[in-house]
Amino acid sequence: MxxxxxxxxxxxxxxxxxxxxxxxxxxxxxxxxxxxxxxHTERDADTGVMVHRYGPHIFHTDDAxxxxxxxxFARFLPYRNRVKTTVAGQVYSLPINLHTINQFFGTAMRPEEARRFIEDEKADTSITDPQSFEDQALRFVGRDLYEAFFRGYTRKQWGMEPSQLPASILKRLPLRFNYDDNYFAHRFQGMPxxxxxxxxxxxxxxxxxxxxxxxxxxxxxxxxxxxxxxxxxxxxxxxxxxxxLGYRTLDFEEFRHDGDYQGCAVMNYGDEDVPHTRITEHKHFSPWEEHEGSVLYRETARAAGPDDIPYYxxxxxxxxxxxxxxxxxxxxxxxxxxxxxxxxxxxxxxxxxxxxxxxxxxxxxxxxxxxxxxxxxx
Missing domain, CATH: 3.40.50.720 (NAD(P)-binding Rossmann-like Domain)
Structure with missing residues (x-):
């Protein structure tokens, strides 16, 4: 045919x-x-860095x-997505794990201690059937962690209150009571x-x-x-x-740096007074390569217009x-x-x-x- x-x-x-x-x-x-x-990816002509032109894409799957x-069609090399976030002048690991919890609350809890602490002292157990993003966060991590790591970022990313968004958006993100900082939990993970x-x-x-x-x-x-x-x-x-149909789109502000700008591939910014949601440093997406120069993007989300590239x-x-x-x-x-x-x-x-x-x-x-x-x- x-x-x-x-x-x-x-x-x-x-x-x-x-x-x-x-x-x-x-x-x-x-x-x-x-x-x-x-x-789409392409080599930057000046630095040789492999750049993800429309934001980073990390391949992860359980589908063999x-x-x-x-x-x-490509040789995939190991890659683990280890996201960091800057909140109130401190850098934390995402998704929320035992290190994040201990650092945020100034404690040194073991896994079971942290689990009981979150469930008994922080989580809103009166929420039995979370319907919104906010409900989901309050039920499972409590107000302190929600307001630090999710509320401001979500408002910037989606342009609306977390109480207006479905709980399913947050359900994709795990809460870990160990020191695993791999953003994904899939069996196969890598980059071409x-x-x-x-x-x-x-x-x-x-x-x-x-x-x-x-x-x-x-x-x-x-x-x-x-x-x-x-x-x-x-x-x-x-x-x-x-x-x-409604979409959110992304604006990318490219900038260059001689050396290593942030020490990681993805740095989120949870504070609402910072307009961008994250900075991506693209040479870190290819850790098997070495480049002196660096290509970075500040990402800012907004409502997509008729001529914009739709993302979400x-x-x-x-x-x-x-x-x-x-x-x-x-x-x-x-x-x-x-x-x-x-x-x-x-x-x-x-x-x-x-x-x-x-x-x-x-x-x-x-x-x-x-x-x-x-x-x-x-």
């Missing part, structure tokens, strides 16, 4: 590769001038098949040695794949193709006819209602499958994006077609 894919990020690259290997002819339209979407799949763009380029390097960069998609361009896999914005596919779907009540209307429209479109973070209006880690792309390709190869959504986004 003659297959069209919109978007040369992870979804498009994985689906395209799987279908091309099965003998289909694949065409990919990409609006930007590069591949790999928001995980996905880990094996990306390993076919030569960056994500090189990995995606290897996926797209197949004679059955034709790539067109700088090619924004309009629905009429799908004429003549047997099936379309669409990884662009769901509302954009319909020319925003029902309204725009908001998915509150108003957006979910609009999403349901767009899903209904999408399900009435024959020969189109919506995939990826933008196509399904969901926050997806890279491994989940790849898993869903593999599943979509497998479904198509088995049935010769694919529904609008393999995983309903509502």
């Amino acid at each position: 003659n297959i069209l894919l919109v978007g040369a990020g992870l979804s498009g690259a994985v689906i395209g590769r799987q279908l091309a290997e099965a003998g289909h002819q694949v065409t990919i339209f990409e609006a930007r001038d590069h591949i790999a979407g928001n995980c 098949e996905v880990w094996g799949y990306v390993g076919k 040695e030569e960056g994500y763009s090189a990995m995606v380029a290897a996926m797209l390097a197949h004679e059955g794949i034709t790539l067109h960069l700088n090619t924004p998609f309009k629905r009429g361009m799908a004429a003549g193709f047997d099936h379309l896999f669409y990884a662009g914005p769901l509302d954009g596919f319909f020319d925003n006819q029902l309204g725009r 779907p908001i998915r509150l009540l108003e957006e979910k209602a609009l999403l349901s209307d767009y899903v209904e429209l999408a399900q009435g479109c024959a020969g189109v499958t919506f995939v990826g973070r933008l196509g399904t209006y969901r926050y997806l880690d890279m491994d989940v994006t790849i898993r869903e792309a593999l599943d979509a390709a497998a479904h198509f190869l088995e049935h010769g077609t694919c529904p609008a959504f393999l995983t309903p986004p509502v």
Whole structure:
């Protein structure tokens, strides 16, 4: 068949590769001038540092098949994401662990002592069914830790009160009563040695794949193709006819430093009087390399406008209602499958994006077609 894919990020690259290997002819339209979407990486010309142009992406998964799949296209080297945060002039480890607790409260508690201390003296045990981000934090870490590490950062990141956000956002972050400062707990964690763009380029390097960069998609361009896999914005596919889905976007302020600026890859800033949410120092994402110069970015979050790159779907009540209307429209479109973070209006880690792309390709190869959504986004 003659297959069209919109978007040369992870979804498009994985689906395209799987279908091309099965003998289909694949065409990919990409609006930007590069591949790999928001995980695009490139070498800085002056320092040689591998830069994550749209913010850092750390690969972590418990899915052995996905880990094996990306390993076919890139050499992954070990990397542990050890995030630090600056609050009230002190530097702490995130996620909250035993070191964070002892440092913050000026104690030297052992694991069970700290567990009892948080549960008996700090946590709000009157909250039995946390519904909001704030409820979740107060129930499990208490007001002191919540106000220091979560409230200000969350207000900056989401532009709203934590009491307005669902508890599910905070449930992704662990609370540890040991000294483990690895941000993730997945079995497989690492970084591609030569960056994500090189990995995606290897996926797209197949004679059955034709790539067109700088090619924004309009629905009429799908004429003549047997099936379309669409990884662009769901509302954009319909020319925003029902309204725009809400996203947060990021502004990046680049600066340079001669030497080591902050001693770690990611430094969060929880204080509300600091406008940026974090500073990322990109040479630390490749600890197997050595660079004298350094490339850094201050990240500031705000509401996404029509011309901004969407990063985080908001998915509150108003957006979910609009999403349901767009899903209904999408399900009435024959020969189109919506995939990826933008196509399904969901926050997806890279491994989940790849898993869903593999599943979509497998479904198509088995049935010769694919529904609008393999995983309903509502």
